[in-house]
Amino acid sequence: MTITAYIARAVHTMNPSQPAGQCVAVRDGRVLGVGPIEEIRRFGDVRIDDRYADKVLVPGFVEGHSHALEGSVWRHLYLGYFDRRDPEGALWNGLKSPEAVQQRLAEHVDQGNIETPLIAWGLDPVYFDDAPIDRQLLDAVGDSRPIVVIHASLHVMFVNSATIDRAGLSDLDLDGIIRGDNGQPTGVVEEFAAMHPIFDALDFDIFEGASNTQALNRYAQAARREGVTTITDLLNPMSDAAIAALREATSAEDFPVRLVPALNALAWDPQAGSERVQQAIEYNHERLHFGLVKLVTDGAIQNFTARLQWPGYLTGPNNGVWNAPPQTFHDMVAHYHQAGLQMHIHTNGDEAVGVILDALDETLAMWPRADHRHTLQHVQLIRQDQLRRVGRLGACLNIFANHIYYWGDIHLSKTLGFDRCQRLEPAASADRLGIVFGIHCDAPVTPISPLFTAWCATARETAGGTTLGATEKISRARALEAITLGAAYTLRMDDRIGSLEQGKLADITVLNEDPLATDTPLKDIGVHDTVLSGRPTGTH
Ligand SMILES: [Zn+2]
DSSP: OOEEEEEEEEEEOSOTTSOEEEEEEEETTEEEEESOHHHHGGGSOEEEEOTTTTSEEEEOEEEOSOOGGGGTGGGSEEOOSSOEEOTTOOEEOOOOSHHHHHHHHHHHHTSSOTTSOEEEEEEOGGGTTTOOOSHHHHHTTOSSSOEEEEETTSSEEEEOHHHHHHHTGGGOOOTTEEEOTTSSEEEEEEHHHHHHHHHHHHTOOGGGTTSSHHHHHHHHHHHHHTTEEEEEEEEEOOOHHHHHHHHHHHHSTTOOSEEEEEEEGGGSOHHHHHHHHHHHHTTOBTTBOOOEEEEEOBOOGGGTOSOOOTTOOSSSOSOOOBSSOHHHHHHHHHHHHHTTOEEEEEEOSHHHHHHHHHHHHHHHHHSOOTTOOOEEEEOTTOOHHHHHHHHHHTOEEEEOTHHHHHHHHHIIIIISOHHHHHHSSOHHHHHHTTOOEEEOOTTTTSOOOHHHHHHHHHHOBOTTSOBOOGGGOOOHHHHHHIIIIIHHHHTTOTTTSSSOOTTSBOOEEEESSOTTSOOSOGGGSOEEEEEETTEEOSOO
């Protein structure tokens, strides 16, 4: 068999026994060795590939929490506050005022059929100093074509009068349809139960949008461009259509990433849900990895919907919302644990973390299982005593490092205040306690870019330039580990990906600069290419 050796300026392996070398040698899609080329030659004839001779090779990046929605949501109009690139790489400018939002909508409302809704996404009014986004604002853009604007968090929707009429919202009695003093809908619709009449009336459902091969291919390309070789879809419906699309997309030889879907457990009866995952595991192959279950306990801090312990929110409502009663989460944790599956559990606020740690504690006392690797996701406000419990229970963390940049200023002034902002995303504390952790972007909530995420964990800078909790910064080397081996461990895939070690799949990210030997901020280091199972995925 042919041995290919990718020669490079530097190689960082994440393997402590053999941390660096001058080349990565590949045979049968696996890493044969890292080291001096003359040592590789002892295995047989070596074909030297010097296309990366002036580049730096690191293990392929692993994005442990993002959503395939990133591949479908760009079919709709982007209205976010921050500049952002679509999966094809085109730049969309961020919109800094309600007027700018209206203007972009106005540019598109006259295009297309008046019967089909104009759908937009990414709006985050928390940046607009409380100027209301409501039906009046959208009616001023157009009141005959239905307009639907989805909040950046995906948990809230803003609609115009044409949508309210088409969906009959005035006559529906649902908590999430917000009403004004006159009893009429304001155009603000919160949480999923209230969104469904709109999906039905307008014949679209943004959350099912990723269950097709085209969306999965776009998602994979967006990830590949940022150096990702393994990506999650951490809230997959696992409907027949969703599974079929995942299997079809990943069966293509040139699909450029490994894809790891997690069952959306809240949409399933636990017995049926665990059977669903166990059956789907039969379909696993090198580029598709079923086996995870996702639970979503609370909301998001920037929407004031995360569940917080005392003293609650700095301004606004006192506490957030549960997606199900806490007892339901206790029951689900016990069920999926007993079924032998691995859970990834969304816990944004510290109260949510507490409920899940209690559930894990109880469950593990009754059904001990070494190396379960249940992973708490986001854990933005986890306290020191909770971190120690995580360590003791053998759980893992996936920390939402990007949040510091995108919402840190808001957390300081509106949601949390100074003290809790110091402990936001406490990666250094997790590291000190020996907890294995990844860091993530939660795309499409924030853009996919592991190097940006790693920069957030090292710099802890907000968009406004404030540093939050300097003692929780981690080093570049630890951040690089979190986006490779750390994330791979949380997915229970560290036996095959996450480092460049003999026998592992040859997944490589090719960088323009050495992240451990340059002053360039990690976020500004260019990704040149990726290699999946030893094969370059780009056209270089
Ligand atoms: Zn998510």
